[in-house]
Amino acid sequence: MPSIWVNGERRNAAEPNLSAHDRGFTLADGLFETMRTRGETVFFLDRHLARLRQGLAALAIPVPPELRDWVMDAVRGAAGDASVRLTVTRGIGVGGVAPGSAPPTVVVAVNALPAFPPAVYASGIAVHVASGRRNERAMTAGLKTLSYTDAVAAFIEAQRAGADDALFLDTEGHCSEATSSNLFMGVSGALVTPPVTCGALPGITRAIVIELAGTLGLTVVERAFDLAELLRADEAFLTSSLRGIAPLVRVGDRPIGRGAPGTLTARLTAGYAGLFQ
Protein backbone atom coordinates (compact mmCIF):
# COMPACT_ATOMS: atom_id res chain seq x y z
CA MET A 1 0.00 0.00 0.00
CA PRO A 2 2.73 2.56 0.75
CA SER A 3 3.39 4.65 -2.33
CA ILE A 4 5.02 7.94 -3.17
CA TRP A 5 4.16 10.47 -5.84
CA VAL A 6 6.25 13.47 -6.83
CA ASN A 7 4.55 16.20 -8.88
CA GLY A 8 1.82 13.78 -9.88
CA GLU A 9 4.10 10.94 -10.98
CA ARG A 10 4.37 7.70 -9.08
CA ARG A 11 7.92 6.96 -7.99
CA ASN A 12 9.65 3.92 -6.63
CA ALA A 13 9.74 4.52 -2.87
CA ALA A 14 12.86 2.38 -2.53
CA GLU A 15 14.86 4.58 -4.92
CA PRO A 16 15.84 8.25 -4.68
CA ASN A 17 12.87 10.35 -5.74
CA LEU A 18 13.77 13.88 -4.72
CA SER A 19 16.56 16.39 -5.33
CA ALA A 20 18.90 17.09 -2.42
CA HIS A 21 18.77 20.71 -3.68
CA ASP A 22 15.06 20.88 -2.93
CA ARG A 23 14.48 23.79 -0.57
CA GLY A 24 12.16 21.60 1.46
CA PHE A 25 15.26 19.58 2.35
CA THR A 26 17.85 22.36 2.61
CA LEU A 27 15.75 25.03 4.38
CA ALA A 28 12.45 23.43 5.48
CA ASP A 29 10.99 25.86 2.94
CA GLY A 30 7.55 24.32 2.59
CA LEU A 31 4.40 23.09 4.31
CA PHE A 32 2.56 19.83 4.78
CA GLU A 33 -0.73 18.18 5.72
CA THR A 34 -1.32 14.72 7.13
CA MET A 35 -4.71 13.11 6.55
CA ARG A 36 -6.55 9.90 7.36
CA THR A 37 -7.93 7.92 4.47
CA ARG A 38 -10.21 4.98 4.03
CA GLY A 39 -10.28 3.45 0.59
CA GLU A 40 -10.52 6.36 -1.82
CA THR A 41 -11.89 8.72 0.84
CA VAL A 42 -9.51 11.35 2.20
CA PHE A 43 -11.13 12.63 5.38
CA PHE A 44 -11.50 16.42 5.58
CA LEU A 45 -9.43 16.92 2.45
CA ASP A 46 -11.03 20.28 1.69
CA ARG A 47 -10.13 21.67 5.09
CA HIS A 48 -6.56 20.44 4.81
CA LEU A 49 -6.21 21.90 1.32
CA ALA A 50 -7.64 25.24 2.49
CA ARG A 51 -5.13 25.46 5.35
CA LEU A 52 -2.30 24.45 3.05
CA ARG A 53 -3.25 27.09 0.47
CA GLN A 54 -3.29 29.75 3.20
CA GLY A 55 0.17 28.68 4.31
CA LEU A 56 1.52 28.68 0.76
CA ALA A 57 0.17 32.19 0.24
CA ALA A 58 1.81 33.34 3.49
CA LEU A 59 5.16 31.98 2.31
CA ALA A 60 4.65 33.28 -1.26
CA ILE A 61 4.90 29.76 -2.70
CA PRO A 62 2.70 29.37 -5.80
CA VAL A 63 -0.25 27.03 -5.23
CA PRO A 64 -0.01 24.10 -7.66
CA PRO A 65 -3.47 23.80 -9.25
CA GLU A 66 -3.23 20.00 -9.34
CA LEU A 67 -2.99 19.52 -5.54
CA ARG A 68 -6.38 17.89 -5.11
CA ASP A 69 -6.03 15.75 -8.24
CA TRP A 70 -2.63 14.48 -7.19
CA VAL A 71 -3.91 13.46 -3.75
CA MET A 72 -6.87 11.66 -5.31
CA ASP A 73 -4.61 9.95 -7.86
CA ALA A 74 -2.57 8.55 -4.96
CA VAL A 75 -5.55 6.88 -3.28
CA ARG A 76 -7.25 5.61 -6.46
CA GLY A 77 -8.20 1.99 -6.02
CA ALA A 78 -7.01 1.96 -2.38
CA ALA A 79 -8.71 -0.18 0.26
CA GLY A 80 -8.59 0.00 4.03
CA ASP A 81 -7.32 2.67 6.40
CA ALA A 82 -4.17 4.61 5.61
CA SER A 83 -2.59 8.03 6.00
CA VAL A 84 -1.67 10.49 3.30
CA ARG A 85 0.98 13.12 3.73
CA LEU A 86 0.89 16.01 1.26
CA THR A 87 4.06 18.13 1.20
CA VAL A 88 4.57 21.25 -0.91
CA THR A 89 7.93 23.01 -1.06
CA ARG A 90 9.31 26.03 -2.90
CA GLY A 91 11.14 23.63 -5.20
CA ILE A 92 14.74 23.30 -6.19
CA GLY A 93 17.13 26.13 -5.41
CA VAL A 94 20.76 26.71 -4.57
CA GLY A 95 22.10 29.74 -2.79
CA GLY A 96 20.70 30.60 0.60
CA VAL A 97 17.45 31.91 1.96
CA ALA A 98 16.59 34.20 -0.99
CA PRO A 99 13.73 32.50 -2.84
CA GLY A 100 14.15 31.82 -6.53
CA SER A 101 11.38 31.15 -9.01
CA ALA A 102 11.51 27.36 -9.36
CA PRO A 103 8.21 25.49 -9.61
CA PRO A 104 7.05 24.02 -6.29
CA THR A 105 7.66 20.38 -5.45
CA VAL A 106 4.60 18.35 -4.47
CA VAL A 107 5.05 15.02 -2.69
CA VAL A 108 2.10 12.77 -1.86
CA ALA A 109 3.06 9.83 0.34
CA VAL A 110 0.55 7.11 1.20
CA ASN A 111 1.57 5.21 4.32
CA ALA A 112 0.09 2.70 6.71
CA LEU A 113 -1.98 4.30 9.46
CA PRO A 114 0.24 4.31 12.58
CA ALA A 115 -0.85 1.65 15.06
CA PHE A 116 -1.53 3.56 18.27
CA PRO A 117 -1.61 1.26 21.31
CA PRO A 118 -5.16 0.75 22.67
CA ALA A 119 -3.83 1.96 26.03
CA VAL A 120 -3.48 5.44 24.53
CA TYR A 121 -7.26 5.69 24.41
CA ALA A 122 -8.13 3.40 27.31
CA SER A 123 -5.90 4.81 30.03
CA GLY A 124 -4.59 8.00 28.45
CA ILE A 125 -1.13 9.42 28.02
CA ALA A 126 1.38 11.50 29.97
CA VAL A 127 3.25 14.53 28.70
CA HIS A 128 6.58 15.98 29.68
CA VAL A 129 6.82 19.79 29.71
CA ALA A 130 9.40 20.67 27.04
CA SER A 131 12.42 22.59 28.35
CA GLY A 132 12.24 24.85 25.28
CA ARG A 133 9.38 27.18 24.52
CA ARG A 134 7.03 27.46 21.54
CA ASN A 135 7.36 30.89 19.89
CA GLU A 136 3.91 32.38 19.48
CA ARG A 137 5.46 35.42 17.77
CA ALA A 138 7.48 33.51 15.16
CA MET A 139 7.35 34.57 11.49
CA THR A 140 5.56 31.30 10.74
CA ALA A 141 3.46 30.92 13.91
CA GLY A 142 0.24 29.13 13.00
CA LEU A 143 1.64 27.66 9.77
CA LYS A 144 2.26 23.94 9.42
CA THR A 145 5.74 24.36 7.98
CA LEU A 146 8.39 21.69 7.60
CA SER A 147 10.31 23.17 10.58
CA TYR A 148 9.68 20.36 13.05
CA THR A 149 13.15 20.10 14.57
CA ASP A 150 11.94 21.56 17.87
CA ALA A 151 9.09 19.05 17.99
CA VAL A 152 11.49 16.17 17.39
CA ALA A 153 13.89 17.46 20.06
CA ALA A 154 11.03 17.86 22.55
CA PHE A 155 9.75 14.37 21.77
CA ILE A 156 13.19 12.89 22.42
CA GLU A 157 13.35 14.78 25.72
CA ALA A 158 9.90 13.43 26.62
CA GLN A 159 10.93 9.86 25.79
CA ARG A 160 13.95 10.19 28.05
CA ALA A 161 11.66 11.47 30.81
CA GLY A 162 9.43 8.42 30.41
CA ALA A 163 6.51 10.40 28.95
CA ASP A 164 4.46 9.71 25.81
CA ASP A 165 4.69 13.18 24.30
CA ALA A 166 5.92 16.68 25.07
CA LEU A 167 3.82 19.71 25.94
CA PHE A 168 5.09 23.10 24.81
CA LEU A 169 4.55 26.29 26.76
CA ASP A 170 4.66 29.56 24.82
CA THR A 171 7.21 32.26 25.67
CA GLU A 172 4.84 33.75 28.27
CA GLY A 173 4.26 30.43 30.04
CA HIS A 174 0.84 29.57 28.59
CA CYS A 175 0.10 26.02 27.52
CA SER A 176 0.45 25.88 23.73
CA GLU A 177 0.25 22.39 22.21
CA ALA A 178 2.00 19.02 22.11
CA THR A 179 4.62 18.11 19.50
CA SER A 180 1.99 17.36 16.86
CA SER A 181 -1.40 17.69 18.50
CA ASN A 182 -3.61 20.39 20.02
CA LEU A 183 -4.58 20.56 23.68
CA PHE A 184 -8.04 20.76 25.28
CA MET A 185 -9.03 20.69 28.94
CA GLY A 186 -12.40 20.16 30.54
CA VAL A 187 -13.33 22.56 33.35
CA SER A 188 -16.73 22.42 35.07
CA GLY A 189 -18.36 20.83 32.04
CA ALA A 190 -16.90 23.27 29.48
CA LEU A 191 -14.01 22.83 27.08
CA VAL A 192 -11.05 25.19 27.06
CA THR A 193 -8.33 25.24 24.39
CA PRO A 194 -5.37 27.57 23.85
CA PRO A 195 -5.93 30.18 21.12
CA VAL A 196 -3.58 30.26 18.15
CA THR A 197 -2.05 33.37 19.76
CA CYS A 198 -0.42 30.95 22.23
CA GLY A 199 1.49 29.32 19.37
CA ALA A 200 -1.04 26.54 18.86
CA LEU A 201 -1.46 25.37 15.29
CA PRO A 202 -5.01 25.84 13.96
CA GLY A 203 -5.46 22.07 13.84
CA ILE A 204 -8.07 20.51 11.57
CA THR A 205 -9.08 18.01 14.27
CA ARG A 206 -9.10 20.87 16.78
CA ALA A 207 -11.65 22.70 14.60
CA ILE A 208 -13.72 19.54 14.12
CA VAL A 209 -13.78 18.88 17.87
CA ILE A 210 -14.88 22.48 18.54
CA GLU A 211 -17.75 22.06 16.08
CA LEU A 212 -18.62 18.64 17.47
CA ALA A 213 -18.71 20.06 20.98
CA GLY A 214 -21.22 22.64 19.74
CA THR A 215 -23.52 19.95 18.37
CA LEU A 216 -23.31 18.21 21.76
CA GLY A 217 -24.35 21.42 23.51
CA LEU A 218 -20.95 21.91 25.12
CA THR A 219 -19.39 25.32 25.66
CA VAL A 220 -15.93 25.81 24.13
CA VAL A 221 -13.71 28.70 25.15
CA GLU A 222 -10.45 29.64 23.42
CA ARG A 223 -8.31 31.35 26.03
CA ALA A 224 -4.82 31.28 27.44
CA PHE A 225 -4.10 29.18 30.51
CA ASP A 226 -0.99 28.08 32.31
CA LEU A 227 0.27 24.73 33.55
CA ALA A 228 -1.13 25.19 37.05
CA GLU A 229 -4.62 25.63 35.60
CA LEU A 230 -4.21 22.58 33.37
CA LEU A 231 -3.31 20.50 36.42
CA ARG A 232 -6.44 21.74 38.21
CA ALA A 233 -8.67 20.81 35.23
CA ASP A 234 -11.19 17.97 35.50
CA GLU A 235 -9.78 16.27 32.41
CA ALA A 236 -7.77 16.94 29.24
CA PHE A 237 -7.08 15.47 25.81
CA LEU A 238 -4.92 15.96 22.72
CA THR A 239 -6.21 16.08 19.14
CA SER A 240 -4.54 15.26 15.83
CA SER A 241 -5.60 13.95 12.45
CA LEU A 242 -4.02 10.52 12.80
CA ARG A 243 -4.30 9.83 16.53
CA GLY A 244 -7.71 11.48 16.84
CA ILE A 245 -8.66 12.26 20.44
CA ALA A 246 -6.16 10.97 23.00
CA PRO A 247 -6.96 11.39 26.72
CA LEU A 248 -4.21 13.31 28.53
CA VAL A 249 -4.05 12.21 32.14
CA ARG A 250 -0.69 13.30 33.52
CA VAL A 251 1.93 16.03 33.25
CA GLY A 252 5.09 14.29 34.37
CA ASP A 253 4.12 12.60 37.63
CA ARG A 254 1.27 14.98 38.38
CA PRO A 255 -2.29 13.86 37.53
CA ILE A 256 -4.73 16.05 35.63
CA GLY A 257 -8.00 15.83 37.56
CA ARG A 258 -8.36 12.26 38.78
CA GLY A 259 -5.60 11.13 36.44
CA ALA A 260 -7.98 9.20 34.20
CA PRO A 261 -9.84 9.83 30.91
CA GLY A 262 -12.86 12.07 31.59
CA THR A 263 -16.50 12.10 30.62
CA LEU A 264 -16.25 14.97 28.12
CA THR A 265 -13.35 13.17 26.46
CA ALA A 266 -15.48 10.02 26.20
CA ARG A 267 -18.46 11.86 24.70
CA LEU A 268 -16.31 13.65 22.14
CA THR A 269 -14.41 10.48 21.30
CA ALA A 270 -17.68 8.71 20.53
CA GLY A 271 -18.93 11.63 18.44
CA TYR A 272 -15.61 11.90 16.61
CA ALA A 273 -15.59 8.17 15.79
CA GLY A 274 -19.03 8.66 14.25
CA LEU A 275 -17.53 11.01 11.65
CA PHE A 276 -15.50 8.11 10.24
CA GLN A 277 -18.36 5.58 9.93
Place this chain on the structure above:
Amino acid sequence: MPSIWVNGERRNAAEPNLSAHDRGFTLADGLFETMRTRGETVFFLDRHLARLRQGLAALAIPVPPELRDWVMDAVRGAAGDASVRLTVTRGIGVGGVAPGSAPPTVVVAVNALPAFPPAVYASGIAVHVASGRRNERAMTAGLKTLSYTDAVAAFIEAQRAGADDALFLDTEGHCSEATSSNLFMGVSGALVTPPVTCGALPGITRAIVIELAGTLGLTVVERAFDLAELLRADEAFLTSSLRGIAPLVRVGDRPIGRGAPGTLTARLTAGYAGLFQ
Protein backbone atom coordinates in the same frame (compact mmCIF):
# COMPACT_ATOMS: atom_id res chain seq x y z
CA MET B 1 32.06 22.29 -10.70
CA PRO B 2 28.72 21.80 -8.89
CA SER B 3 28.47 18.26 -7.59
CA ILE B 4 26.44 16.36 -5.08
CA TRP B 5 27.42 13.42 -2.88
CA VAL B 6 25.07 11.33 -0.77
CA ASN B 7 26.62 9.11 1.91
CA GLY B 8 29.98 9.34 0.19
CA GLU B 9 28.77 8.46 -3.31
CA ARG B 10 28.71 10.95 -6.12
CA ARG B 11 25.24 11.38 -7.61
CA ASN B 12 23.91 13.00 -10.73
CA ALA B 13 22.69 16.41 -9.54
CA ALA B 14 20.13 16.53 -12.36
CA GLU B 15 18.42 13.35 -11.19
CA PRO B 16 16.63 12.50 -7.94
CA ASN B 17 19.24 11.65 -5.33
CA LEU B 18 17.34 11.62 -2.04
CA SER B 19 14.33 9.84 -0.52
CA ALA B 20 11.19 11.92 0.01
CA HIS B 21 10.87 9.93 3.27
CA ASP B 22 14.13 11.39 4.54
CA ARG B 23 13.39 13.10 7.86
CA GLY B 24 15.50 16.03 6.75
CA PHE B 25 12.80 16.66 4.16
CA THR B 26 9.70 15.71 6.14
CA LEU B 27 10.61 17.21 9.53
CA ALA B 28 13.74 19.35 9.08
CA ASP B 29 15.28 16.71 11.35
CA GLY B 30 18.94 17.49 10.75
CA LEU B 31 21.70 20.09 10.72
CA PHE B 32 24.01 21.68 8.21
CA GLU B 33 27.20 23.67 7.70
CA THR B 34 28.13 25.94 4.81
CA MET B 35 31.82 26.51 4.11
CA ARG B 36 34.02 28.41 1.70
CA THR B 37 36.53 26.45 -0.30
CA ARG B 38 39.45 27.21 -2.56
CA GLY B 39 40.76 24.33 -4.57
CA GLU B 40 41.02 21.42 -2.15
CA THR B 41 41.06 23.69 0.91
CA VAL B 42 37.89 23.84 2.98
CA PHE B 43 38.27 26.90 5.18
CA PHE B 44 37.74 26.32 8.90
CA LEU B 45 36.54 22.77 8.27
CA ASP B 46 37.49 21.62 11.77
CA ARG B 47 35.44 24.33 13.43
CA HIS B 48 32.43 23.57 11.26
CA LEU B 49 32.74 19.84 11.96
CA ALA B 50 33.02 20.49 15.70
CA ARG B 51 29.85 22.61 15.72
CA LEU B 52 28.02 20.03 13.60
CA ARG B 53 29.05 17.19 15.93
CA GLN B 54 27.76 19.16 18.93
CA GLY B 55 24.45 19.70 17.16
CA LEU B 56 24.15 16.04 16.20
CA ALA B 57 24.78 15.04 19.81
CA ALA B 58 22.12 17.49 21.01
CA LEU B 59 19.59 15.95 18.61
CA ALA B 60 20.73 12.38 19.37
CA ILE B 61 21.67 11.78 15.74
CA PRO B 62 24.65 9.41 15.45
CA VAL B 63 27.76 11.13 14.11
CA PRO B 64 28.84 9.47 10.84
CA PRO B 65 32.59 8.78 11.23
CA GLU B 66 33.20 9.52 7.54
CA LEU B 67 32.07 13.18 7.67
CA ARG B 68 35.49 14.70 7.09
CA ASP B 69 36.48 12.16 4.46
CA TRP B 70 33.27 12.70 2.51
CA VAL B 71 33.78 16.48 2.47
CA MET B 72 37.37 16.07 1.30
CA ASP B 73 36.30 13.57 -1.38
CA ALA B 74 33.91 16.17 -2.76
CA VAL B 75 36.62 18.82 -3.25
CA ARG B 76 39.35 16.48 -4.53
CA GLY B 77 40.91 17.95 -7.65
CA ALA B 78 38.82 21.13 -7.37
CA ALA B 79 40.17 24.51 -8.48
CA GLY B 80 39.01 28.02 -7.70
CA ASP B 81 36.59 29.36 -5.11
CA ALA B 82 33.44 27.46 -4.26
CA SER B 83 31.10 26.69 -1.40
CA VAL B 84 30.40 23.36 0.24
CA ARG B 85 27.25 22.58 2.10
CA LEU B 86 27.36 19.60 4.45
CA THR B 87 23.94 18.35 5.59
CA VAL B 88 23.35 15.52 8.06
CA THR B 89 19.84 14.23 8.80
CA ARG B 90 18.38 11.50 10.97
CA GLY B 91 17.82 9.48 7.81
CA ILE B 92 14.76 7.81 6.37
CA GLY B 93 11.71 7.38 8.55
CA VAL B 94 7.96 7.24 8.25
CA GLY B 95 5.57 7.98 11.06
CA GLY B 96 5.76 11.30 12.83
CA VAL B 97 8.17 12.97 15.19
CA ALA B 98 9.26 9.83 17.08
CA PRO B 99 12.81 9.08 15.92
CA GLY B 100 13.57 5.64 14.57
CA SER B 101 16.96 4.06 14.25
CA ALA B 102 17.76 4.58 10.56
CA PRO B 103 21.34 5.48 9.64
CA PRO B 104 21.86 9.23 9.11
CA THR B 105 21.85 10.74 5.64
CA VAL B 106 24.90 12.82 4.71
CA VAL B 107 24.74 15.17 1.73
CA VAL B 108 27.77 17.12 0.52
CA ALA B 109 26.93 19.67 -2.16
CA VAL B 110 29.64 21.66 -3.91
CA ASN B 111 28.26 24.84 -5.46
CA ALA B 112 29.57 28.02 -7.04
CA LEU B 113 30.41 30.70 -4.49
CA PRO B 114 27.49 33.18 -4.54
CA ALA B 115 28.44 36.40 -6.35
CA PHE B 116 27.78 39.13 -3.81
CA PRO B 117 27.52 42.57 -5.47
CA PRO B 118 30.60 44.74 -4.77
CA ALA B 119 28.19 47.37 -3.40
CA VAL B 120 27.50 45.07 -0.44
CA TYR B 121 31.03 45.71 0.78
CA ALA B 122 31.57 49.21 -0.65
CA SER B 123 28.43 50.96 0.53
CA GLY B 124 26.91 48.43 2.93
CA ILE B 125 23.48 46.92 3.28
CA ALA B 126 20.15 47.74 4.90
CA VAL B 127 18.08 45.43 7.06
CA HIS B 128 14.37 45.29 7.71
CA VAL B 129 13.30 44.39 11.25
CA ALA B 130 11.42 41.09 10.94
CA SER B 131 7.82 41.22 12.16
CA GLY B 132 8.32 37.84 13.85
CA ARG B 133 10.70 37.20 16.69
CA ARG B 134 13.64 34.81 17.10
CA ASN B 135 13.04 32.39 19.97
CA GLU B 136 16.06 32.41 22.25
CA ARG B 137 14.38 29.75 24.42
CA ALA B 138 13.61 27.27 21.63
CA MET B 139 14.51 23.58 22.05
CA THR B 140 17.09 24.02 19.30
CA ALA B 141 18.29 27.57 20.04
CA GLY B 142 21.94 27.83 19.07
CA LEU B 143 21.83 24.80 16.75
CA LYS B 144 22.15 25.18 12.98
CA THR B 145 19.17 22.96 12.19
CA LEU B 146 17.37 22.66 8.87
CA SER B 147 14.44 24.71 10.27
CA TYR B 148 15.00 27.85 8.20
CA THR B 149 11.36 28.59 7.28
CA ASP B 150 11.30 31.64 9.56
CA ALA B 151 14.49 32.96 7.96
CA VAL B 152 13.03 32.53 4.48
CA ALA B 153 9.79 34.25 5.51
CA ALA B 154 11.71 37.13 7.08
CA PHE B 155 13.89 37.48 3.99
CA ILE B 156 10.81 37.69 1.76
CA GLU B 157 9.36 40.34 4.07
CA ALA B 158 12.64 42.27 3.87
CA GLN B 159 12.69 42.07 0.08
CA ARG B 160 9.17 43.50 -0.04
CA ALA B 161 10.28 46.31 2.26
CA GLY B 162 13.15 47.13 -0.10
CA ALA B 163 15.85 45.92 2.31
CA ASP B 164 18.78 43.55 1.67
CA ASP B 165 18.20 41.25 4.64
CA ALA B 166 16.08 40.90 7.76
CA LEU B 167 17.16 41.50 11.36
CA PHE B 168 15.54 39.35 14.04
CA LEU B 169 14.82 40.59 17.53
CA ASP B 170 14.52 37.97 20.27
CA THR B 171 11.32 37.60 22.29
CA GLU B 172 12.51 40.24 24.76
CA GLY B 173 13.31 42.80 22.08
CA HIS B 174 17.08 42.37 21.94
CA CYS B 175 18.85 42.33 18.59
CA SER B 176 19.58 38.70 17.73
CA GLU B 177 20.94 38.12 14.22
CA ALA B 178 20.06 38.43 10.54
CA THR B 179 18.50 35.59 8.51
CA SER B 180 21.82 33.84 8.07
CA SER B 181 24.50 36.06 9.59
CA ASN B 182 25.57 37.35 12.98
CA LEU B 183 25.47 40.99 14.02
CA PHE B 184 28.22 43.21 15.41
CA MET B 185 28.18 46.91 16.26
CA GLY B 186 31.04 49.29 16.92
CA VAL B 187 30.63 51.59 19.93
CA SER B 188 33.39 54.02 20.99
CA GLY B 189 36.08 51.85 19.43
CA ALA B 190 34.85 48.55 20.91
CA LEU B 191 32.89 45.75 19.29
CA VAL B 192 29.61 44.53 20.74
CA THR B 193 27.76 41.39 19.59
CA PRO B 194 24.62 39.68 20.92
CA PRO B 195 25.31 36.62 23.09
CA VAL B 196 23.88 33.29 22.03
CA THR B 197 21.34 33.75 24.84
CA CYS B 198 19.69 36.30 22.53
CA GLY B 199 19.01 33.56 19.98
CA ALA B 200 22.13 34.26 17.93
CA LEU B 201 23.74 31.24 16.33
CA PRO B 202 27.33 30.63 17.50
CA GLY B 203 28.61 31.52 14.04
CA ILE B 204 32.01 30.31 12.88
CA THR B 205 32.78 33.65 11.23
CA ARG B 206 31.49 35.37 14.37
CA ALA B 207 34.07 33.44 16.42
CA ILE B 208 36.83 34.17 13.92
CA VAL B 209 36.03 37.89 13.94
CA ILE B 210 36.08 37.94 17.75
CA GLU B 211 39.53 36.32 17.72
CA LEU B 212 40.71 38.61 14.94
CA ALA B 213 39.56 41.65 16.92
CA GLY B 214 41.67 40.41 19.82
CA THR B 215 44.78 40.24 17.65
CA LEU B 216 44.08 43.83 16.52
CA GLY B 217 43.87 44.96 20.14
CA LEU B 218 40.13 45.64 19.98
CA THR B 219 37.77 45.00 22.87
CA VAL B 220 34.84 42.68 22.14
CA VAL B 221 31.86 42.49 24.46
CA GLU B 222 29.07 39.93 24.19
CA ARG B 223 25.98 41.53 25.67
CA ALA B 224 22.33 42.12 24.90
CA PHE B 225 21.29 45.39 23.23
CA ASP B 226 18.11 46.66 21.65
CA LEU B 227 17.33 48.31 18.35
CA ALA B 228 17.61 51.84 19.75
CA GLU B 229 21.16 51.12 20.86
CA LEU B 230 22.05 49.61 17.48
CA LEU B 231 20.85 52.80 15.78
CA ARG B 232 23.04 54.89 18.10
CA ALA B 233 26.13 52.78 17.34
CA ASP B 234 29.04 54.23 15.37
CA GLU B 235 28.90 51.39 12.85
CA ALA B 236 27.74 47.80 12.40
CA PHE B 237 28.33 44.74 10.26
CA LEU B 238 27.04 41.22 9.60
CA THR B 239 29.19 38.08 9.46
CA SER B 240 28.68 34.77 7.67
CA SER B 241 30.89 32.11 6.14
CA LEU B 242 30.06 32.87 2.52
CA ARG B 243 29.47 36.65 2.58
CA GLY B 244 32.23 37.29 5.11
CA ILE B 245 31.97 40.74 6.73
CA ALA B 246 29.22 42.92 5.25
CA PRO B 247 28.88 46.51 6.48
CA LEU B 248 25.39 47.18 7.88
CA VAL B 249 24.51 50.84 7.41
CA ARG B 250 20.74 51.16 7.77
CA VAL B 251 17.76 49.68 9.60
CA GLY B 252 14.88 50.46 7.29
CA ASP B 253 15.28 54.16 6.50
CA ARG B 254 17.24 54.93 9.67
CA PRO B 255 21.03 55.18 9.39
CA ILE B 256 23.35 53.39 11.81
CA GLY B 257 25.94 55.98 12.83
CA ARG B 258 26.74 58.04 9.74
CA GLY B 259 25.03 55.47 7.55
CA ALA B 260 28.29 54.34 5.97
CA PRO B 261 30.79 51.48 6.51
CA GLY B 262 32.92 52.26 9.55
CA THR B 263 36.60 52.15 10.40
CA LEU B 264 36.41 49.05 12.63
CA THR B 265 34.54 47.26 9.86
CA ALA B 266 37.29 48.20 7.40
CA ARG B 267 40.09 47.00 9.71
CA LEU B 268 38.37 43.69 10.39
CA THR B 269 37.51 43.21 6.71
CA ALA B 270 41.19 43.61 5.80
CA GLY B 271 42.27 41.23 8.55
CA TYR B 272 39.60 38.71 7.60
CA ALA B 273 40.63 38.79 3.93
CA GLY B 274 44.15 37.98 5.06
CA LEU B 275 42.94 34.64 6.44
CA PHE B 276 42.08 33.53 2.92
CA GLN B 277 45.38 34.45 1.25
